[in-house]
Amino acid sequence: MKYSRQKKFYQWFNGSVTIYIQGNGVEKFLNLVMQEQMEISEICWRNEVLVSAKVPWYSLGKLRHIARRSKCRFRISGKSGLPLFLLRMKRRQALVAGTFVFAVLVYLASFVPLRVEVESPEPLTTVRFEDVIALAEESGIKPYRSTWFMDFHSAEEHILRGQSALSWVGIRSERGKVIISVVERKLANQEESDLLFGNILAGKDGLVDYILVRRGTAAVEKGSTVISGQPLVWGNNGQQRLAADAIIQARVWYQGFGECSRVETGYRLTGEETSSFALRNGQGKSLLLWGKKESPYEICHREDTVVPLVIWQQWQLPVSGVITDFAQEEAVVTERSSDDALAEAVARGKMEARKKVPAQGEILNEYVRIISRGPDLYQAQVTLEVQEDIGVFVPLPPEDQIQLEPIPMEEETAGKKE
Amino acid sequence: MDKKKNALAKKRNALRRAMVSALEIPAEVGLDIPKITMTGNYCLVVENHKGIIDYDLHRIRIKIGGGWVEITGSGLMLQTMSREELVIEGEIKGLNLETGL
Numbered sequence: 001m002k003y004s005r006q007k008k009f010y011q012w013f014n015g016s017v018t019i020y021i022q023g024n025g026v027e028k029f030l031n032l033v034m035q036e037q038m039e040i041s042e043i044c045w046r047n048e049v050l051v052s053a054k055v056p057w058y059s060l061g062k063l064r065h066i067a068r069r070s071k072c073r074f075r076i077s078g079k080s081g082l083p084l085f086l087l088r089m090k091r092r093q094a095l096v097a098g099t100f101v102f103a104v105l106v107y108l109a110s111f112v113p114l115r116v117e118v119e120s121p122e123p124l125t126t127v128r129f130e131d132v133i134a135l136a137e138e139s140g141i142k143p144y145r146s147t148w149f150m151d152f153h154s155a156e157e158h159i160l161r162g163q164s165a166l167s168w169v170g171i172r173s174e175r176g177k178v179i180i181s182v183v184e185r186k187l188a189n190q191e192e193s194d195l196l197f198g199n200i201l202a203g204k205d206g207l208v209d210y211i212l213v214r215r216g217t218a219a220v221e222k223g224s225t226v227i228s229g230q231p232l233v234w235g236n237n238g239q240q241r242l243a244a245d246a247i248i249q250a251r252v253w254y255q256g257f258g259e260c261s262r263v264e265t266g267y268r269l270t271g272e273e274t275s276s277f278a279l280r281n282g283q284g285k286s287l288l289l290w291g292k293k294e295s296p297y298e299i300c301h302r303e304d305t306v307v308p309l310v311i312w313q314q315w316q317l318p319v320s321g322v323i324t325d326f327a328q329e330e331a332v333v334t335e336r337s338s339d340d341a342l343a344e345a346v347a348r349g350k351m352e353a354r355k356k357v358p359a360q361g362e363i364l365n366e367y368v369r370i371i372s373r374g375p376d377l378y379q380a381q382v383t384l385e386v387q388e389d390i391g392v393f394v395p396l397p398p399e400d401q402i403q404l405e406p407i408p409m410e411e412e413t414a415g416k417k418e
Numbered sequence: 419m420d421k422k423k424n425a426l427a428k429k430r431n432a433l434r435r436a437m438v439s440a441l442e443i444p445a446e447v448g449l450d451i452p453k454i455t456m457t458g459n460y461c462l463v464v465e466n467h468k469g470i471i472d473y474d475l476h477r478i479r480i481k482i483g484g485g486w487v488e489i490t491g492s493g494l495m496l497q498t499m500s501r502e503e504l505v506i507e508g509e510i511k512g513l514n515l516e517t518g519l
Contacts, residue, residue, distance in 0.1 A: 043499060044495035
């Protein structure tokens with residue numbers, strides 16, 4: 001099949017002519033063509049007297065002599081291929097020019113948007129699409145105007161200045177339209193905790209260091225030990241339900257474990273690397289174009305990168321390119337002294353503990369406990385004492401999201417006493 | 419006299435085969451004999467042929483070294499024709515080999 005396709009492409013590139021051969025000496029005609037080392041293909045009987053065949057167009061001159069010698073006649077029934085197409089186009093220059101102009105016009109038209117659209121990942125609450133489009137028009141983003149004359153960057157800035165409720169604006173041209181993507185600013189007073197009634201619970205186990213209640217009633221005090229899920233601030237002030245709001249700083253402890261051997265085996269890159277490129281279709285079949293299919297190295301790190309093959313804009317080939325990088329690795333044996341191994345175990349324990357500490361946490365103290373001291377394996381446990389905000393707002397269930405009736409004065413006083 | 423000639427020819431062929439076998443040369447090259455490859459009943463490739471003897475709608479006769487090959491069938495088409503090989507496509511129903519080797 002591959003061979004046949006190559007042959008057909010070769011025929012098309014060189015130009016071929018379909019001929020009808022008639023006469024008694026068809027076999028002689030074919031043998032003479034073969035002896036002259038001319039290419040002839042697709043020979044078949046059309047009817048009882050007529051044989052059709054395909055020959056290169058440049059060999060027509062020689063065929064006349066062969067036909068005369070074999071007492072056959074032939075006539076041309078069709079022409080195909082690149083040279084013959086170019087010859088035809090040479091005679092029809094106006095058609096070629098028209099096609100070229102048409103292609104150029106289509107290309108230029110692709111820069112002219114037919115409409116302007118506004119999109120947002122979430123429904124807009126305070127900004128209207130019409131206002132964004134009006135602002136865009138002020139800065140030159142409008143339909144039927146070439147994108148060459150549009151300055152997307154300055155238009156984005158203009159829209160942001162005109163609509164303070166927007167936090168981000170991005171403009172792009174795509175498939176005959178200009179799309180303005182907007183993101184609305186989320187105002188702080190629109191937080192979930194402000195809209196719903198709820199309590200503040202402890203997100204972690206810890207020791208409360210500092211508590212500042214802005215709304216609600218404190219359920220713990222400074223110095224209290226709390227466990228995860230324990231209420232810290234109730235979402236009521238004795239009279240009505242509200243959304244609890246407070247800052248609760250507590251000490252939390254994180255542990256990390258590290259171990260290190262005196263002799264460790266690892267791998268490192270040698271710097272030697274090679275790549276290969278293959279085409280892969282949807283069924284996962286690959287055709288290797290260059291490079292090696294398997295790694296030439298005994299130990300290596302392999303990385304596959306799939307590259308979609310795009311011809312033009314969104315026109316994508318049904319196959320994708322796969323670049324495979326093979327990086328040679330070598331085994332490395334690291335030997336440490338007992339002190340170094342212990343220090344490494346502690347460092348690893350610290351690293352593991354630090355990974356658990358949240359970004360806003362402040363490390364106050366660190367404690368190291370040596371678990372094992374060799375002779376070959378060293379183990380250490382590191383504990384970090386961290387101060388962080390552990391309060392988590394938990395809204396009440398939907399059925400409790402209703403305001404309570406005001407509590408009579410006596411009961412309120414009694415509640416306070418308790 | 420003819421018997422002597424035939425015997426001599428047979429000896430010559432046997433010697434050639436032995437040499438080709440010893441030198442590990444492809445037989446179709448060393449002995450000037452055809453190589454016929456058939457795929458199912460729709461494609462037949464004849465390598466090292468000597469030309470076409472007869473060709474009509476249902477039969478193709480091809481000259482080979484020391485004989486001929488006759489292919490019968492329907493819709494027979496000579497897909498490719500060159501001095502090296504000949505590719506026949508169509509519904510092949512029969513293959514007849516006549517050779518003096």
